[in-house]
Structures are given as C-alpha cells and as structure tokens.
Amino acid sequence: VTNDRARRLGAALAAANLGWAVLTDYDAVAHATDLDVPIDIGPLFQVGGPDVTVLDADGATTLVVPDIRRAAAQRCRADEVVVYETSHDGASPEALLRTVTETLDRVGVRGRVGVQPASLPYALGCWLAEHGAEPVGVDDVLRAVRLVKDAEELDRLRRCAELTSAAQRRALTATRPGVTELAAFAEIALEWEIPFAGRTAVTGDFLSGVERTAGVLGRPTDRMMCPGDPVIVDLAPRVGNYWGDSANTLFLGEPDAAFRRMHTAVRDALHRGIEAIRPGWTAGQADELIRAEVRAAGYDYPHHTGHSVGTASHEFPCIRPGAEAVLVEDMVLLLEPGAYRPESGGVRLEWMFHLTADGLVPLSSFDHVLSGRNT
C-alpha cells in the first residue's frame, strides 16, 4: 500500500472497528483512490452504476470500473483495478453487480463493513448481508478523515483557488453590457478549462441585475447584461478531483452610495472574520462573528457563512448558525458573507482559505473591488 490517504482511511476504519469499507459516492472514491472521473455528464453515463472502491483497514484499495474508465483507473492510486464490460443498451447493471460481488468474494470482505447508505446499490448491500458481512454506515468515519487536508490535497486545492482567481480576474472584463450571462460565463470558464485541458463540472451562481442578484441563487442564463447591473459571479469549478470556490460582486457602471455601503459592509465583515478566526473556534462562532457584522450594518444573508471543500464542493463542516464542529488546522474553508435587498440587488464576497495555527491564509488571489478593471 503506497497510498497515504487510503492508509489514513484504513486506520480510521480500524478505529471504528470496521475491517472494510465499500465506497460508492464519487467524492469518496476520488478521495481514496484519486480516480479522475468526469461527473459533468451525469451519474449513469451508459452504464448502470457507480464506480466502487473496496478499502481494507490497512488502506489497500480495489477499484471496480467499466471499461470506458479503464485508462483513468490505471492512472489512479488504487492498488488493484477490476474492469467490467460497458453495457451499450442503457441501464443494465448486471455486469457491475456481478463484477463487484465477485471482487468482494475474492478479497474476502466480511464482518463489519462500512458502506455509504445513499449510494450503495441495494443489490450489493444484500449480497454483503447474505455473505457474512454486516453493512454499517461509514459516512461519519470518512468525514472525520476528510476534514483535514494533507499536503498533496492542499496543493490541489491551492491550484483550484489559483485557477478560480484567474477566472474571477477574467470576469472583470468578460462581464459587460450587451453580453449574455452564458456567453460571459463561457469566456470565464476557459480560464480553468484550458489549464485543466478539459471541460469540467462547475457550480455556483452567475446573477446579473437587481432582481436576480437579490434572489441569491441561480446559474447563468440568456439574460443580456445592462448598464447599471450588479453582477454576482460565484464560481465553483471542479478542476481534477478537487473543487475551487469563490465569489465576487461587480457593477456595470457606477454604483450608487447605497450599493457601495452594502458592498463595504460585506467586505468589512469578511475581513473581520479573516483577522479573528483561529483553530479552536466552532463553526457556529465563526458564523456568528461575520453574520453579526453584516447585521450591525443593517443587512443580512439567507445562507451559510461558509463551508469546507475538497473532493466534494461542500464538505463538513458547514459554517452556519449554531454549528458545533470545531475548526482545526489544515482545514480548507470558504467564507462567503452577503447582503441582499429587493430594491438594490445583492452582494456576495467569497474567498478560499487554508486554516493554519496562525489563522486563515487566503488561497484566493483576486480582489473584491466593486468596479474598475484590475486585470
């Protein structure tokens, strides 16, 4: 076993009195094996089931994939790769289920086995239960390992933050009157697609105009941007197996004093958080500090203040009111306070951070300037 991350996962299984885990969520498989699978064409492209990783308590991994992912599987860190033939006739999970159960049988999975109850195929769970295994939910065990990032993960996430920042800088010029949100977004996305050499999954929001920005959420549409528009550019691309995230608020033209005040309030709240938050705080305390700043200025936001990120775009912990999770060194966190007013539109400002013993170190490198060009 040469895969340190899988070894740490295996140790966590052992500590939870689990001899094995069967991983079926794409982000858990990516975290454990580094299998690079595009997710932007849907969960069930041509074949009827998830890629499956069998992990033992020593961190040894066996990955089961369809033939169309053979090359990606051979490049990843799984200790063993088992390939089954792709179905060309739409969903027909027989080959998947047969190949995984043969693998489970051959490697000798039994006893207490960690499983992901929302994505473990029913047929696999039944096979385990009928073959001397006791399926036990493992999501909490995985979460505890994943909330701290290792050096390699920090490098990956730093790259995600850099590419996302380059895209935010591009947004300053791509976002202009007379262009649709979608066309601007396509231009912006090339900032990470070309370095990654491929199209990627991307979530977040692209909102122009008072009504859409005041509405908080929404992906880019055919709306043509106009002079006087506020624009929220929230970019969360998946570059390789890890996700970046970021938000900036632009203004097409000169914002009035009311909008500037709103922008300043959000920026000040974000920076108050950056200065104060340290390992040992709870996620709820971090939320409270930043949210209180925004509220003291007379605004509010109907969403969390931030979240962790990794092979999923939103990971534990969420920085939200009352969250009891303790922030620890080597988490990678997003902070994203906002302010929304039906008559003025919305502001959201988000950066990505590495939490160190000394506090939050920004991984994002773009500026939260309200207008002007800083490319």
Next chain:
Amino acid sequence: VTNDRARRLGAALAAANLGWAVLTDYDAVAHATDLDVPIDIGPLFQVGGPDVTVLDADGATTLVVPDIRRAAAQRCRADEVVVYETSHDGASPEALLRTVTETLDRVGVRGRVGVQPASLPYALGCWLAEHGAEPVGVDDVLRAVRLVKDAEELDRLRRCAELTSAAQRRALTATRPGVTELAAFAEIALEWEIPFAGRTAVTGDFLSGVERTAGVLGRPTDRMMCPGDPVIVDLAPRVGNYWGDSANTLFLGEPDAAFRRMHTAVRDALHRGIEAIRPGWTAGQADELIRAEVRAAGYDYPHHTGHSVGTASHEFPCIRPGAEAVLVEDMVLLLEPGAYRPESGGVRLEWMFHLTADGLVPLSSFDHVLSGRNT
C-alpha cells in the same frame, strides 16, 4: 393522474405483476415525472442521495426531492411532491432516507415493487424488504416503455436535434486554426445554451488532428487547431430532460484524395442505411448493412453503428453487431458510422432520425460536408 407517460409506465408495471415501482435513476425519474434536474454538477450535489419517484400501477407519482429542487419539482408532473431539508454538511443521507421511507409507508407500498438495483439505496431496499415488499428489478419493464416515444417526446427530441444542428452549423466557423478545441467548443455550446437559457450536460467527442481523430474518443482539450487538421465534432447535449446527438467531420484546409475517399465511404454507408432501414429490421441487421458498406470501401469503425436516445443519451436498443432487438415505429435513433486510419485520422458522420412506417426521417438538419462554409 394526468400524466400519460406515467400512466403507460403504470400499465407496464401491472402487466409485469408489479403494484409499484421506486425509480432512482435520474433518467427514469425525468421520463416519469418530467422533473428537470441539472446533472452536470455531479450526482450528489450537497445532498446524499438520488431524487426518488414512487409510481403505482395507475400511473400516480410521488416525487421526493431536497429543498433545493423544490421549485423544479413543483413545475413537473408528479402528482405529489415531498420535500426534505438539504444537508449543508456534506453527505448525510438521513433526511433523504427518512423522508422516502415515510412516503413509502404513507402511500402503502407493499407486495412486488419494481426497483432499479444499481441506484436504489441499500437502506431503502432494506426498508422495503422489512415492510412487506418484495423488491424486483424493473429496468427491463421501463426499457420496453421507453423505446417508443410519444408525441411530446418526439417534439422534445426534435428540438434537441434542431439545437444540435444549429451548433453543428456554428462549428463550421468556430472550428479554425489558432483556436483551442475548448474555445471552439465553448462558442459552439452557446448555440444550445442560450435557447435553453442555461448550461447543460454535454457528452460526445471533439477531436482535432490526425492522431486524435484516429483515436476515436475524446472530449475537447487545450489543443490548438492547425491547418491540415481533420476535426470530428460529435455533440450530444442534454437540452432539458432529453438528449440530442450528432457528428460531423470537418477539415481545416483542403483534404487530400485519401481523406475525401474515407469521408465519401462513410457518407455513402450512412445514406444506404437511411434508404433501407424500416420497422421490423433487427438492430443487428441495421448495423450489418451500414458496417458492410464501410468495410467494402476498405475501412472500419470500432464502435456501434447507432443507438436510441431519450432521457438518457444512450438508450436501448444499441445498433451493434448481432443485436436482436427489433426496430419499431416511433423510435428515435442515431446512426453514426465512421472510418479511422492511423495515418489519415478519422471520420464520423451522425444524424438523428425518427423511425416511421415509411422509414427513417432525419431530425438533424445540418450537412455532412467535408469542408467549406454552409452557414
């Protein structure tokens, strides 16, 4: 029950002696309820499980979704929508599993229940088995309903074909020396994204140059296109709940006689198929006719000759050697013969068709011209 498609599914359940089905594949949920869910941000965005449709033998549908999909669910045709609260802490399927099991209990699911064994969460299957239900694989039953398209589905698929054709016409000018594959692809994708008013999932291939086109498969990369490149543009966007598909082969500059011969061979084979194929043929016969034409010209292709399409990009039947499925009226089919040579590159030409009593009626409206501008 006002949903004709769900009513036909319900009748098929009854004919298979099933009182209920629990649908968990995204394409089955889309087909039964018309729930419009973006799939291009991955299978497990922020929540730990699939959207679930409970269908009875009368065609009544109950849809269970997280709160972030409430609006989409309320726009769809499910007779009842049940919403659970989104988790903000990464995968935590408890709310999904609790809400679905409460729903199964309330509507009285028991007896023989059709399930999709690769995507039915293990926890749900266990609940069913412990509460008087017998889970039975239902994929074959769904497949038999889905292989024939109703009038509304034909309209949807016609629109997919039209938008895909517009994108293929745009490819004639977007595909040029000095532009990366990714930048050309971004420009082309706007042809369906702007009418759809959103980014979509898209699969297929974008291959430039001799080496990449000879390699058959691959999504757009950072490769800069050059004079003398063959370019395979295979576009399969998901516009709403249905997929389009198409392929054209372009050439940047003047192709030599060898490449023209290859292109002509593929085009002639495709048109031979268009003229001959009728309802009643097996998929294998259709494959054989077209493949034999390509082989007679001295070429071959290492992939299927075509496939059906609907709420999944590849549906049953696949048109491949030996396939015994019989082609019937009101299927929507792709035919996509090709020719690949390491020294010259590759050609693939694909159109979308409605199979009528009189034969294949093209839904695609772009030309398979090897070079020149036809926009």
